[in-house]
Amino acid sequence: MEIGFIGLGKMGMNMVTRLRRGQHRVVVYDRATELIKQAEQQGCVGATSLADLASKLAAPRTVWIMVPSGAPTEDTIRQMAALLAAGDAIVDGGNTRFHDDLRRHAELKAKGLHYVDAGTSGGVWGLANGYCLMVGGDRAVVERLSPVLTTLAPPNGWAYVGGPGAGHYVKMVHNGIEYSMMQGYAEGFELMAKSGYDLDLARIADLWMQGSVVRSWLLELAAAALKEDPKLEKLKGFVQDSGEGRWMIQEAIDKDVPVPTLTMALFTRFRSRQEQSFAEKMLAALRNAFGGHAVRR
Numbered sequence: 001m002e003i004g005f006i007g008l009g010k011m012g013m014n015m016v017t018r019l020r021r022g023q024h025r026v027v028v029y030d031r032a033t034e035l036i037k038q039a040e041q042q043g044c045v046g047a048t049s050l051a052d053l054a055s056k057l058a059a060p061r062t063v064w065i066m067v068p069s070g071a072p073t074e075d076t077i078r079q080m081a082a083l084l085a086a087g088d089a090i091v092d093g094g095n096t097r098f099h100d101d102l103r104r105h106a107e108l109k110a111k112g113l114h115y116v117d118a119g120t121s122g123g124v125w126g127l128a129n130g131y132c133l134m135v136g137g138d139r140a141v142v143e144r145l146s147p148v149l150t151t152l153a154p155p156n157g158w159a160y161v162g163g164p165g166a167g168h169y170v171k172m173v174h175n176g177i178e179y180s181m182m183q184g185y186a187e188g189f190e191l192m193a194k195s196g197y198d199l200d201l202a203r204i205a206d207l208w209m210q211g212s213v214v215r216s217w218l219l220e221l222a223a224a225a226l227k228e229d230p231k232l233e234k235l236k237g238f239v240q241d242s243g244e245g246r247w248m249i250q251e252a253i254d255k256d257v258p259v260p261t262l263t264m265a266l267f268t269r270f271r272s273r274q275e276q277s278f279a280e281k282m283l284a285a286l287r288n289a290f291g292g293h294a295v296r297r
Contacts, residue, residue, distance in 0.1 A: 001025070001147040004053045005044075006076055007066035007094075008035040011120070014127035015066065015093075015152060017042045022151030029053045050076075054083040061088040062145060069095045069243065077104060086112030089141055093118045097247050098165035098172065101136065105164035114141040115164065118149075119171020130154030134174070136167030172251070175244035176262045181218055183265035189222070193231070202226035239269040
């Protein structure tokens, strides 16, 4: 199959490499010319602009966009839509809030264009292991893309999950669960690190991978991180979030669904970014005020 691909970052470059290994014709564009050259070495066809990319594809054209969420994705879709014709399709493979998918689908449909939202999981390991793809949009258009999706995914690793926005909705929930799982592991390993026993945490993580009910790929990654840096001394406990956890909490509020585990996991990430928490200073001030408890200046 033939496909255009915009965005050659860590995931994008691995995805086009995997597509070339599957013998697809891939026309690529990125603002960084050195990344285009790198993709060309994998057998991709480089484009000098979005217009050039569109001109190098045969109708009906499909363009996969893999750029940062928010304004970069929005701008790229808008520019690309002006260059495509009725029957062509745009795929957003990044992390997008599903409300935006619904709006984009309607806007592009009015122009005769198709829109597909593909929640993509696999990170930097996707080149070797494949990407889990949660795909939303019009079923007929998704089926048209099945050769590409099958190449990108491991066996049984992609699914059509529903209409416009459904792919990113499922990916949002996926990432919310991921937040909660990571927080559970983090708390457990911290307790073991402070247990007073001389515990080999990397060995324990490996042990739990052997038939334990808490085994997972995240635990496997934890074992690898602990083998490299047993006390995690090379890291700062500063944890960002990319938005999906916030979106899921807002959706849960809208649907009256309790998600306390995710909420605490996200709020813990907020706390991790504070060198000096005002709330904790307030706690210290109040203990000092009502009980005369000592404070640290």
